[in-house]
Amino acid sequence: DTGVSQDPRHKITKRGQNVTFRCDPISEHNRLYWYRQTLGQGPEFLTYFQNEAQLEKSRLLSDRFSAERPKGSFSTLEIQRTEQGDSAMYLCASSSDPGQGETEAFFGQGTRLTVV
Amino acid sequence: KQEVTQIPAALSVPEGENLVLNCSFTDSAIYNLQWFRQDPGKGLTSLLLIQSSQREQTSGRLNASLDKSSGRSTLYIAASQPGDSATYLCAVRGPSGTYKYIFGTGTRLKVLA
Numbered sequence: 001d002t003g004v005s006q007d008p009r010h011k012i013t014k015r016g017q018n019v020t021f022r023c024d025p026i027s028e029h030n031r032l033y034w035y036r037q038t039l040g041q042g043p044e045f046l047t048y049f050q051n052e053a054q055l056e057k058s059r060l061l062s063d064r065f066s067a068e069r070p071k072g073s074f075s076t077l078e079i080q081r082t083e084q085g086d087s088a089m090y091l092c093a094s095s096s097d098p099g100q101g102e103t104e105a106f107f108g109q110g111t112r113l114t115v116v
Numbered sequence: 117k118q119e120v121t122q123i124p125a126a127l128s129v130p131e132g133e134n135l136v137l138n139c140s141f142t143d144s145a146i147y148n149l150q151w152f153r154q155d156p157g158k159g160l161t162s163l164l165l166i167q168s169s170q171r172e173q174t175s176g177r178l179n180a181s182l183d184k185s186s187g188r189s190t191l192y193i194a195a196s197q198p199g200d201s202a203t204y205l206c207a208v209r210g211p212s213g214t215y216k217y218i219f220g221t222g223t224r225l226k227v228l229a
Contacts, residue, residue, distance in 0.1 A: 004159075006159075031215070033215075033216070033217070040221070041221055042120075042205055042207075042219030042220050042221045042222055043160070043205075043207075043217075043219050044219075045216035045217065045218070048215045048216060050215070055215060056214065056215050056216060058216075091159060091160070093160075101147070101148065101167045101169075102147065102148060102209070103165070104150055104162040104165040105150060105162065105207075105217065106162060107152070107159040107160040107161070107162070108159050109158060109159040110158070110159045112157075
């Protein structure tokens, strides 16, 4: 397993367009997170999946953002009607909980979104 | 509401020096705390995970401690090297009722050769 994989690595889009990002977690990990990071800041939580269930969403996640994790494997994050303020690095992370406490979270390399 | 603070925001040290990075959090009811390293424009690399029942974890030249009651963690880096230059982030999970990690804004470390 090569770790958490995110695609694409970079995306430039025009304001108002829709974009979709994909995350492939480490195969045995049942927990999956999406974060957003802007320059000079720590990652900011967007949403959390346990298997296929979306158990937590940030209040920052407007109705333009939606995430899915069908069958509890890969996940997609879609942003509709993009705005310049959506420009950021979108990070995916995965972990597992084998019953002795959650394992460390592993992050992907991120998708850098630029809205022009 | 959990808040995480990291001090200092930036640090520049000569090679070979031992150093300490600090992380503080406002709500002590955490499940775990994790330290990460981030190189410019890259994702995060996990360094150490401390469960709430643990006091410290060690990996190579790194040692992280956790004092839940005072809401503090430190990351100790021994014999620093230029390759250690990066931003170091701490993140806490908890309190109960939330799955998310809350991150600090990081300490930007530069180790001079």
